[in-house]
Amino acid sequence: MKAQIITIGDEILIGQTVNTNSAFIGERLTEIQLDVAKSVTIGDTAAIILHEFAEAFKNSSIVIVTGGLGPTHDDVTRKCIADFFETELVFDEKVLADVHEIFKKKGREVTKTNEDQALVPKIAEVIRNKRGTAPGTWIEKDGKIFISLPGVPYEMKLMMDEFVIPKLKERYKTIEGRILTKNLLTTGIPESYLYEKLGDLDELLNGAKLAFLPNQFGVKMRITVIGESEEDAKDTMVEIEQKIRSLIGRYIYGYGEILIEEVTGRLLKERGLKIAVAESCTGGLISSRFTDISGSSEYFDQGMVTYNNVAKVESLKVNEDSLEKFGAVSIEIARQMAEGVKAVSGSDIGLAVTGIMGPTGATEDKPVGLVYIGICDDKVCTAKEFMFGDDRLLNKDRTAQAAIDMVRRHLLGIPYDE
Amino acid sequence: MKAQIITIGDEILIGQTVNTNSAFIGERLTEIQLDVAKSVTIGDTAAIILHEFAEAFKNSSIVIVTGGLGPTHDDVTRKCIADFFETELVFDEKVLADVHEIFKKKGREVTKTNEDQALVPKIAEVIRNKRGTAPGTWIEKDGKIFISLPGVPYEMKLMMDEFVIPKLKERYKTIEGRILTKNLLTTGIPESYLYEKLGDLDELLNGAKLAFLPNQFGVKMRITVIGESEEDAKDTMVEIEQKIRSLIGRYIYGYGEILIEEVTGRLLKERGLKIAVAESCTGGLISSRFTDISGSSEYFDQGMVTYNNVAKVESLKVNEDSLEKFGAVSIEIARQMAEGVKAVSGSDIGLAVTGIMGPTGATEDKPVGLVYIGICDDKVCTAKEFMFGDDRLLNKDRTAQAAIDMVRRHLLGIPYDE
Numbered sequence: 035m036k037a038q039i040i041t042i043g044d045e046i047l048i049g050q051t052v053n054t055n056s057a058f059i060g061e062r063l064t065e066i067q068l069d070v071a072k073s074v075t076i077g078d079t080a081a082i083i084l085h086e087f088a089e090a091f092k093n094s095s096i097v098i099v100t101g102g103l104g105p106t107h108d109d110v111t112r113k114c115i116a117d118f119f120e121t122e123l124v125f126d127e128k129v130l131a132d133v134h135e136i137f138k139k140k141g142r143e144v145t146k147t148n149e150d151q152a153l154v155p156k157i158a159e160v161i162r163n164k165r166g167t168a169p170g171t172w173i174e175k176d177g178k179i180f181i182s183l184p185g186v187p188y189e190m191k192l193m194m195d196e197f198v199i200p201k202l203k204e205r206y207k208t209i210e211g212r213i214l215t216k217n218l219l220t221t222g223i224p225e226s227y228l229y230e231k232l233g234d235l236d237e238l239l240n241g242a243k244l245a246f247l248p249n250q251f252g253v254k255m256r257i258t259v260i261g262e263s264e265e266d267a268k269d270t271m272v273e274i275e276q277k278i279r280s281l282i283g284r285y286i287y288g289y290g291e292i293l294i295e296e297v298t299g300r301l302l303k304e305r306g307l308k309i310a311v312a313e314s315c316t317g318g319l320i321s322s323r324f325t326d327i328s329g330s331s332e333y334f335d336q337g338m339v340t341y342n343n344v345a346k347v348e349s350l351k352v353n354e355d356s357l358e359k360f361g362a363v364s365i366e367i368a369r370q371m372a373e374g375v376k377a378v379s380g381s382d383i384g385l386a387v388t389g390i391m392g393p394t395g396a397t398e399d400k401p402v403g404l405v406y407i408g409i410c411d412d413k414v415c416t417a418k419e420f421m422f423g424d425d426r427l428l429n430k431d432r433t434a435q436a437a438i439d440m441v442r443r444h445l446l447g448i449p450y451d452e
Numbered sequence: 453m454k455a456q457i458i459t460i461g462d463e464i465l466i467g468q469t470v471n472t473n474s475a476f477i478g479e480r481l482t483e484i485q486l487d488v489a490k491s492v493t494i495g496d497t498a499a500i501i502l503h504e505f506a507e508a509f510k511n512s513s514i515v516i517v518t519g520g521l522g523p524t525h526d527d528v529t530r531k532c533i534a535d536f537f538e539t540e541l542v543f544d545e546k547v548l549a550d551v552h553e554i555f556k557k558k559g560r561e562v563t564k565t566n567e568d569q570a571l572v573p574k575i576a577e578v579i580r581n582k583r584g585t586a587p588g589t590w591i592e593k594d595g596k597i598f599i600s601l602p603g604v605p606y607e608m609k610l611m612m613d614e615f616v617i618p619k620l621k622e623r624y625k626t627i628e629g630r631i632l633t634k635n636l637l638t639t640g641i642p643e644s645y646l647y648e649k650l651g652d653l654d655e656l657l658n659g660a661k662l663a664f665l666p667n668q669f670g671v672k673m674r675i676t677v678i679g680e681s682e683e684d685a686k687d688t689m690v691e692i693e694q695k696i697r698s699l700i701g702r703y704i705y706g707y708g709e710i711l712i713e714e715v716t717g718r719l720l721k722e723r724g725l726k727i728a729v730a731e732s733c734t735g736g737l738i739s740s741r742f743t744d745i746s747g748s749s750e751y752f753d754q755g756m757v758t759y760n761n762v763a764k765v766e767s768l769k770v771n772e773d774s775l776e777k778f779g780a781v782s783i784e785i786a787r788q789m790a791e792g793v794k795a796v797s798g799s800d801i802g803l804a805v806t807g808i809m810g811p812t813g814a815t816e817d818k819p820v821g822l823v824y825i826g827i828c829d830d831k832v833c834t835a836k837e838f839m840f841g842d843d844r845l846l847n848k849d850r851t852a853q854a855a856i857d858m859v860r861r862h863l864l865g866i867p868y869d870e
Contacts, residue, residue, distance in 0.1 A: 058467060321757040324735065339755025
């Protein structure tokens with residue numbers, strides 16, 4: 035089953051907007067084993083759009099179009115679809131009601147232009163848009179499927195996940211069986227080490243698929259299972275996940291798209307613990323990430339960005355002799371900073387980082403990328419050395435991720451073993 | 453002059469990587485008035501690549517291809533180009549020397565596979581790659597131009613900016629005259645207000661073009677000038693920029709791609725001033741952004757993330773009665789926090805933010821999006837109210853941007869007037 039994506043919009047072509055829609059749709063289609071053969075971006079010109087529709091529908095079984103469904107004159111996709119399928123545009127009562135509802139909520143009047151959003155090709159099945167006014171459409175012809183979705187990512191994504199993907203899975207179930215995917219999120223271990231620890235992948239997966247998707251925050255492992263039935267697929271997924279967890283469970287901090295600051299925040303909240311953070315090299319990034327999560331005030335107590343030694347001594351009560359003896363970037367100072375921020379704030383846990391993010395600041399025995407992370411509670415006070423890379427901003431991301439993971443591991447009693 | 457972009461790589465099609473290359477190239481071509489008509493993404497399959505090359509070269513005057521130039525078996529672009537232009541691949545001595553030089557620096561041996569990176573189509577002009585091993589190529593045939601570049605953004609961008617764009621400008625100068633573009637970066641004023649303050653655009657621009665590109669950090673204004681000669685274009689650009697600056701200069705913090713934290717950091721450094729930051733609602737983001745800049749330790753003194761009232765009182769010496777009377781989110785507390793962090797750190801400038809980022813935390817008279825930013829030095833201690841939006845993370849970005857801009861304005865003596 036070959037699929038093609040068509041993105042419509044001048045703003046994408048001229049680079050004002052990056053085409054994240056195509057990536058999202060490509061990822062989702064790949065997850066259900068549909069083969070994305072081509073992705074085309076064109077502007078809002080009817081003749082060009084019609085040409086691409088014809089090319090795509092000739093060469094692919096599934097065509098997904100996004101964009102050009104807005105209410106203004108330069109949005110021509112709707113009209114092009116009707117022309118291409120030689121059908122007319124008719125008002126859809128449900129969509130019209132949706133449009134009126136949306137404007138009523140905002141206390142604004144509905145204009146003729148807004149009402150025209152409810153025009154859909156007569157032969158299409160409507161995909162309702164819960165987050166905006168432009169509906170999507172699903173058309174089947176000659177055994178092929180033609181889908182149109184709005185270009186606003188926030189609207190398109192929900193329609194993909196709630197309507198398009200389930201319906202495509204349903205549509206191809208006789209051929210492909212039931213398909214399930216799950217993302218396991220790992221951190222603190224490189225892709226190659228994960229791979230080694232998993233041993234014989236063929237034996238582990240028994241026909242299922244596993245993709246490794248690394249970035250500076252860790253490696254996402256995407257499992258794809260095709261079962262004989264929905265039950266069978268679910269059972270197989272559970273079995274594979276259990277096997278993987280038994281081998282590398284300590285590195286998995288969650289699944290789906292969850293962030294480690296949310297996972298760690300939940301653990302702190304469940305245990306009624308408060309955390310305080312002292313940052314040198316990350317300059318506030320760890321505190322900022324903890325507080326990205328709504329409700330974080332329940333467990334995030336205080337942050338201190340002690341970028342210089344005076345602040346380390348005055349605000350965190352770091353020992354001046356130790357600073358002199360070991361240097362600010364050292365396991366001892368990371369430990370003392372964690373201890374200090376815990377004491378000063380009166381929190382249950384103190385977390386601290388100190389390191390060299392680059393490009394400057396390296397010394398003969400302390401290279402760019404060297405980081406120490408300290409953590410203290412009432413019982414334990416410890417620190418650990420990490421070695422990251424050359425890029426300042428990536429190093430900040432990696433350090434923040436490792437520090438938050440250190441809290442997670444601490445709370446779950448997961449030791450470091452590498 | 454119609455241009456087409458072709459991106460080659462399975463990882464783009466399946467959504468593992470977002471296609472930022474196409475956006476970058478589209479933006480650069482648009483800046484020099486070349487019309488990007490289409491952007492196509494395909495996988496690493498020779499037959500499909502050859503088909504797209506033929507289509508693109510038939511329909512466009514300029515084709516830019518990225519990707520598929522790596523050293524492994526699945527990188528087939530180079531071979532496809534040679535086949536498409538019915539030429540052979542030959543070793544380029546300069547590129548071969550570049551490859552050897554790169555490996556020598558890393559202390560690694562050059563393999564046959566690495567050396568093959570120096571193979572280029574015989575009829576091509578080579579575009580040397582200063583950041584990697586895969587060279588680009590420039591081929592002209594039948595009055596059309598076919599350009600191939602590596603897919604690594606960091607390598608591709610430099611080759612576009614240093615070679616491709618200047619050469620395209622040179623190539624089309626007889627037709628198009630000299631083209632210059634400049635991005636003026638503004639913040640603290642919405643797009644529509646900027647537009648109004650600029651008055652009659654036709655009169656202002658006199659044939660030049662101006663695009664408004666807004667995001668949560670401000671509005672980028674892109675000026676494009678086409679002159680009779682390079683001198684003429686330069687003169688016109690200076691004239692337009694001066695006119696714009698005379699109307700809205702106070703909102704312009706820089707040009708190009710510079711960040712406001714870098715601009716503000718330079719001002720602090722020039723004046724030998726140190727800053728300390730107290731953050732409530734931004735949770736460390738302002739400190740993190742200041743310290744994203746290498747060398748920021750010269751002017752960034754200390755940060756405090758006082759997420760709760762106790763910390764505001766204990767660490768920042770905020771008055772408890774004021775907290776009770778005005779609430780933590782108030783102009784008075786923003787001022788006191790700025791004063792406090794200045795005093796506690798002994799810095800020259802204290803900056804503070806307090807606000808409600810959402811989705812929770814709003815009260816009847818304090819809605820989500822309400823923010824107060826305070827700033828104090830030895831002479832002035834003041835605060836200002838801002839109203840942002842509904843989205844927590846965008847609100848954090850907007851607040852941090854406004855706070856850093858407040859320091860910039862403070863140092864330059866630019867008042868608020870809206």
